[in-house]
Amino acid sequence: xxxxxxxxxxxxxxxxxxxxxxxxxxxxxxxxxxxxxxxxxxxxxxxxxxxxxxxxxxxxxxxxxxxxxxxxxxxxxxxxxxxxxxxxxxxxxxxxxxxxxxxxxxxxxxxxxxxxxxxxxxxxxx
Amino acid sequence: xxxxxxxxxxxxxxxxxxxxxxxxxxxxxxxxxxxxxxxxxxxxxxxxxxxxxxxxxxxxxxxxxxxxxxxxxxxxxxxxxxxxxxxxxxxxxxxxxxxxxxxxxxxxxxxxxxxxxxxxxxxxxxxxxxxxxxxxxxxxxxxxxxxxxxxxxxxxxxxxxxxxxxxxxxxxxxxxxxxxxxxxxxxxxxxxxxxxxxxxxxxxxxxxxxxxxxxxxxxxxxxxxxxxxxxxxxxxxxxxxxxxxxxxxxxxxxxxxxxxxxxxxxxxxxxxxxxxxxxxxxxxxxxxxxxxxxxxxxxxxxxxxxxxxxxxxxxxxxxxxxxxxxxxxxxxxxxxxxxxxxxxxxxxxxxxxxxxxxxxxxxxxxxxxxxxxxxxxxxxxxxxxxxxxxxxxxxxxxxxxxxxxxxxxxxxxxxxxxxxxxxxxxxxxxxxxxxxxxxxxxxxxxxxxxxxxxxxxxxxxxxxxxxxxxxxxxxxxxxxxxxxxxxxxxxxxxxxxxxxxxxxxxxxxxxxxxxxxxxxxxxxxxxxxxxxxxxxxxxxxxxxxxxxxxxxxxxxxxxxxxxxxxxxxxxxxxxxxxxxxxxxxxxxxxxxxxxxxxxxxxxxxxxxxxxxxxxxxxxxxxxxxxxxxxxxxxxxxxxxxxxxxxxxxxxxxxxxxxxxxxxxxxxxxxxxxxxx
Numbered sequence: 001x002x003x004x005x006x007x008x009x010x011x012x013x014x015x016x017x018x019x020x021x022x023x024x025x026x027x028x029x030x031x032x033x034x035x036x037x038x039x040x041x042x043x044x045x046x047x048x049x050x051x052x053x054x055x056x057x058x059x060x061x062x063x064x065x066x067x068x069x070x071x072x073x074x075x076x077x078x079x080x081x082x083x084x085x086x087x088x089x090x091x092x093x094x095x096x097x098x099x100x101x102x103x104x105x106x107x108x109x110x111x112x113x114x115x116x117x118x119x120x121x122x123x124x125x126x
Numbered sequence: 127x128x129x130x131x132x133x134x135x136x137x138x139x140x141x142x143x144x145x146x147x148x149x150x151x152x153x154x155x156x157x158x159x160x161x162x163x164x165x166x167x168x169x170x171x172x173x174x175x176x177x178x179x180x181x182x183x184x185x186x187x188x189x190x191x192x193x194x195x196x197x198x199x200x201x202x203x204x205x206x207x208x209x210x211x212x213x214x215x216x217x218x219x220x221x222x223x224x225x226x227x228x229x230x231x232x233x234x235x236x237x238x239x240x241x242x243x244x245x246x247x248x249x250x251x252x253x254x255x256x257x258x259x260x261x262x263x264x265x266x267x268x269x270x271x272x273x274x275x276x277x278x279x280x281x282x283x284x285x286x287x288x289x290x291x292x293x294x295x296x297x298x299x300x301x302x303x304x305x306x307x308x309x310x311x312x313x314x315x316x317x318x319x320x321x322x323x324x325x326x327x328x329x330x331x332x333x334x335x336x337x338x339x340x341x342x343x344x345x346x347x348x349x350x351x352x353x354x355x356x357x358x359x360x361x362x363x364x365x366x367x368x369x370x371x372x373x374x375x376x377x378x379x380x381x382x383x384x385x386x387x388x389x390x391x392x393x394x395x396x397x398x399x400x401x402x403x404x405x406x407x408x409x410x411x412x413x414x415x416x417x418x419x420x421x422x423x424x425x426x427x428x429x430x431x432x433x434x435x436x437x438x439x440x441x442x443x444x445x446x447x448x449x450x451x452x453x454x455x456x457x458x459x460x461x462x463x464x465x466x467x468x469x470x471x472x473x474x475x476x477x478x479x480x481x482x483x484x485x486x487x488x489x490x491x492x493x494x495x496x497x498x499x500x501x502x503x504x505x506x507x508x509x510x511x512x513x514x515x516x517x518x519x520x521x522x523x524x525x526x527x528x529x530x531x532x533x534x535x536x537x538x539x540x541x542x543x544x545x546x547x548x549x550x551x552x553x554x555x556x557x558x559x560x561x562x563x564x565x566x567x568x569x570x571x572x573x574x575x576x577x578x579x580x581x582x583x584x585x586x587x588x589x590x591x592x593x594x595x596x597x598x599x600x601x602x603x604x605x606x607x608x609x610x611x612x613x614x615x616x617x618x619x620x621x622x623x624x625x626x627x628x629x630x631x632x633x634x635x636x637x638x639x640x641x642x643x644x645x646x647x648x649x650x651x652x653x654x655x656x657x658x659x660x661x662x663x664x665x666x667x668x669x670x671x672x673x674x675x676x677x678x679x680x681x682x683x684x685x686x687x688x689x690x691x692x693x694x695x696x697x698x699x700x701x702x703x704x705x706x707x708x709x710x711x712x713x714x715x716x717x718x719x720x721x722x723x724x725x726x727x728x729x730x731x732x733x734x735x736x737x738x739x740x741x742x743x744x745x746x747x748x749x750x751x752x753x754x755x756x757x758x759x760x761x762x763x764x765x766x767x768x769x770x771x772x773x774x775x776x777x778x779x780x781x782x783x784x785x786x787x788x789x790x791x792x793x794x795x796x797x798x799x800x801x802x
Contacts, residue, residue, distance in 0.1 A: 124784075125777060125778060125779030
């Protein structure tokens with residue numbers, strides 16, 4: 001495993017942590033936190049796929065065209081991919097609204113059952 | 127246009143009746159305050175009921191006239207441009223076709239429907255929802271006519287399904303306790319409809335994309351040696367057999383019989399459903415598919431098993447309607463056996479190097495004509511028997527054989543019609559049931575295989591048991607002393623409306639038997655030819671119905687008939703002789719008890735066959751446990767419930783468990799996609 005793989009591995013670890021919280025935690029608030037961690041892990045992974053590791057000793061290039069059309073080819077060859085970044089911005093906003101919705105649902109559940117313990121909410125039992 | 131006119135008459139009449147009922151019901155009436163059925167008086171909507179009955183009878187009469195016209199002069203196939211439905215990859219024509227087979231079914235269906243409607247005028251007069259009954263009967267008849275005339279699978283499947291729904295609605299109009307039976311009917315027939323749809327889809331798929339969905343595309347070209355076509359044939363056969371009520375999908379017939387209104391049962395399971403099922407069986411077996419010998423053998427076995435097992439169940443019944451329902455199942459066996467024999471002979475002929483010989487064609491024709499003629503005859507005498515049961519039920523209010531008896535005096539017309547129909551169903555010459563059974567027997571004799579002989583023995587034995595069980599029926603209902611449910615006195619209790627249907631059907635039973643030769647020649651042989659049977663060399667001749675041109679072949683039934691008639695004469699002589707003897711008649715003396723009441727000396731016929739029920743091997747067969755084992759509906763219910771219980775155990779209601787399942791599924795999906 002090269003050193004470049006380490007961020008990916010850490011992201012994956014984050015994702016598994018989120019899944020673990022969703023599956024294993026009984027407290028609804030912890031489950032929601034798990035969902036959010038999962039969300040962030042996915043965002044991070046997307047950004048990572050667009051990242052371009054610069055040659056040693058140099059800083060990564062931001063995808064901003066300053067020198068006119070003449071530099072466009074060079075910039076495209078060296079800069080970080082902007083599309084995942086733009087999409088992840090949208091995804092963060094969506095994640096926020098999802099979080100708001102889930103929290104609202106959790107509040108309603110608390111009002112109905114008087115607890116955040118999911119084991120006590122078993123109306124789906126066959 | 128002829129087709130549309132014929133079908134739309136009952137369709138429109140049904141709509142008119144239904145609208146009338148909706149309008150009439152919405153008007154508030156004072157009489158509605160009184161619960162219907164109390165006091166035995168006519169219910170509130172009697173004016174409406176009479177009007178709808180009149181409309182229904184008129185519409186049925188029109189349908190019958192149109193059906194007769196169509197039978198005499200079959201119109202050409204309709205295939206105009208504006209009936210073409212274009213669905214891009216599939217284009218088909220909503221076409222009708224009237225060949226001899228279709229028009230025979232249409233004629234029989236319209237005739238029976240007319241008589242049963244006449245009968246219902248009286249039988250349904252006190253039913254609170256009689257107009258709805260008439261509307262549904264009219265619609266169901268329209269659906270049956272459409273299915274018989276359709277030359278397009280789409281039309282056939284839709285009409286077939288409408289007939290199923292109509293049957294379900296009509297059956298559930300009876301006693302509220304009959305809901306379970308109605309559900310069972312709907313479940314089994316719905317399964318059959320799905321089978322039909324699947325079979326049609328498979329057949330059309332193998333025929334190519336640009337198929338016209340026509341019923342007959344390439345005649346006999348679909349050899350069931352191909353596995354896909356064999357499965358398609360089996361699926362469509364399952365649908366046909368379930369509709370006709372052959373084993374093992376027969377169990378809806380007795381279940382629906384007990385609590386449904388009698389005219390419904392006389393009309394649908396006893397007559398129209400049989401016509402439809404056997405019609406489809408004949409079409410697919412001889413025209414659409416070229417059935418292989420093993421499949422034809424299966425048909426033969428199903429036919430023989432149905433004859434024997436159903437009639438044995440019929441013998442031990444205590445409820446008249448249920449008993450008749452088992453006979454309705456049993457009689458299907460003869461039709462299926464006839465078709466199976468014909469298919470087997472033709473398959474053997476096709477497989478041999480020199481093709482179908484003249485002798486094989488003759489055997490196939492005889493067996494097929496027997497089966498088809500039996501379909502027609504069954505509709506007649508079975509309809510008559512159910513109308514008889516309804517007539518008895520109107521007077522006594524019960525169908526329990528233990529509580530009936532001695533009704534021959536008060537219902538003489540019913541009694542005579544019942545005797546005629548019972549002899550016809552038992553195959554007593556010279557009635558129609560004898561002729562069709564005779565043809566089937568001849569087919570089984572000539573088929574030339576050991577299994578054919580076994581089927582022959584089973585069929586003859588089944589026929590004898592049929593007679594035995596009808597002796598029980600006639601004795602328990604009409605003869606002997608008065609049963610507890612029978613009203614006092616010998617006053618005539620016949621209803622004119624109800625008698626007409628029974629008398630016409632009984633006369634038809636006698637007529638078709640006496641002039642069997644011309645009847646077979648005019649009705650059945652053209653239908654056999656239309657179904658793709660090689661009928662060359664066969665002509666309707668003599669009293670036996672069919673004869674081979676050029677002599678050899680069929681047994682003449684005359685000897686058997688003379689012997690049977692001789693037996694009847696001898697029996698009559700013995701009876702007269704015993705009457706002539708001097709017998710000392712005294713009052714019963716039972717140790718001073720009052721012994722004059724009929725109830726004390728009432729001997730019901732229901733125990734005639736208790737011995738059979740208690741025989742060592744049969745006892746296990748007749749027990750409730752084995753009844754369940756023979757009933758696919760209950761088997762599915764039980765094992766389906768086990769499955770449901772298993773699924774319930776998996777539903778813990780825990781969020782974490784569902785999430786785990788989702789994640790596991792996701793992992794599997796990703797793995798498969800990544801590896802694939």
